[in-house]
Amino acid sequence: MSDENPAAEEERATDPLEAWAGELIERRVRDFEVKRAAVLERAEDAEALHDVRTRARRLRAALEDLRELVPEAEEMLGALKRFSRRTGEARDNDVLLARVEWYAEHAFGRARAQFERLAGRLRKRRGHSRTRAMDGVRECRLRGSAEGESP
Amino acid sequence: MKGRRIAFAGPGVRDAEAARREIVRVRLAEALVRAGALEHGGARELHDLRIACKRLRYALELHRDALPAAVQGAERLLAGLQDLLGELHDCDVLLAHAERIDVTIAARVIGRDRRLLLGRARRLWREAFAERGDLTGLAAYAGFGSPQGPGGSAP
Numbered sequence: 001m002s003d004e005n006p007a008a009e010e011e012r013a014t015d016p017l018e019a020w021a022g023e024l025i026e027r028r029v030r031d032f033e034v035k036r037a038a039v040l041e042r043a044e045d046a047e048a049l050h051d052v053r054t055r056a057r058r059l060r061a062a063l064e065d066l067r068e069l070v071p072e073a074e075e076m077l078g079a080l081k082r083f084s085r086r087t088g089e090a091r092d093n094d095v096l097l098a099r100v101e102w103y104a105e106h107a108f109g110r111a112r113a114q115f116e117r118l119a120g121r122l123r124k125r126r127g128h129s130r131t132r133a134m135d136g137v138r139e140c141r142l143r144g145s146a147e148g149e150s151p
Numbered sequence: 152m153k154g155r156r157i158a159f160a161g162p163g164v165r166d167a168e169a170a171r172r173e174i175v176r177v178r179l180a181e182a183l184v185r186a187g188a189l190e191h192g193g194a195r196e197l198h199d200l201r202i203a204c205k206r207l208r209y210a211l212e213l214h215r216d217a218l219p220a221a222v223q224g225a226e227r228l229l230a231g232l233q234d235l236l237g238e239l240h241d242c243d244v245l246l247a248h249a250e251r252i253d254v255t256i257a258a259r260v261i262g263r264d265r266r267l268l269l270g271r272a273r274r275l276w277r278e279a280f281a282e283r284g285d286l287t288g289l290a291a292y293a294g295f296g297s298p299q300g301p302g303g304s305a306p
Contacts, residue, residue, distance in 0.1 A: 016166070016167075017159060017164075017166070017167065017170060020167045020170070021170075024213060028213070057205070057209070058209050058212070058213070061154075061205070061206050061209035061210065061213075062209065062210075062213050064154045064206070065154075065157055065174045065178070065206075065210055065213075066157075066174075067156065067157075068156070068157065068158060068159050068160070069159060069170075092244070095241060096241055096244060096245060096248075099241055099245065100245065103257070103260060103261075107260070110256055111256045111257060111260065114249075114254035114255075114256050114257040115254075115257050117252060117254055117257075118245070118248060118249060118252065118254055118257055121248060121252060122248070
């Protein structure tokens with residue numbers, strides 16, 4: 001953007017549609033950052049991780065809708081994509097494990113034993129995915145990200 | 152599934168209301184073209200429909216205060232549909248795990264639940280487009296097949 005002439009930059013900054021989009025995105029960014037801070041304070045809380053992931057999805061959806069009007073959209077989308085990838089496995093695993101544990105609790109005989117095996121497989125993956133998720137939360141930078149990955 | 156890029160440079164998109172309508176139009180169209188997945192029942196297609204419904208729902212949520220009352224029910228409907236499609240997706244992932252460790256009884260139980268969830272999702276979608284259904288008002292707002300909307304053409 002720095003290569004453009006100052007008049008074009010000025011026009012962009014005062015464009016009412018861009019201002020409107022910028023406000024909507026800022027609201028979503030604030031929601032996300034509040035929840036990100038919460039999960040850093042409560043690292044073992046699975047629901048806090050779920051909350052920050054839902055805020056990330058909402059922000060990502062808004063950025064995808066409004067990317068033509070938000071100059072930082074691509075940078076933020078790149079950061080959010082990395083965030084989702086690193087935190088997704090832990091959440092998905094928790095949800096699947098809860099479902100399988102429910103099945104095991106309500107089953108009998110061989111069916112129960114099979115669900116227990118399935119649950120064991122999911123439990124094994126838990127520790128690693130949780131560590132990866134917390135790294136993802138800690139290292140997420142929406143603006144000024146060092147990594148140049150495109151969304 | 153990548154969402155379509157929305158262009159706001161067209162002659163019809165001059166203000167926030169026009170931009171909002173354009174977003175809803177594009178995201179609703181993405182969901183509509185994927186709704187056939189509910190009939191075919193394939194895992195990949197249902198997953199794409201879930202993502203499309205999620206994008207549409209989040210767009211409605213972001214613009215909730217500015218949207219007409221006739222479209223308010225759509226958000227709730229999409230949340231319900233998204234839950235069902237999410238559970239369906241969980242069943243598909245669990246079925247893949249079950250296959251890998253050869254637990255056939257567990258797979259049968261999960262498969263039965265998957266069929267029930269698919270049936271419920273189909274019903275919900277059909278009802279949403281009935282007269283005064285939750286997505287009927289949204290389709291009209293987006294301009295699909297209604298004189299109320301601008302243009303009325305699919306994107």
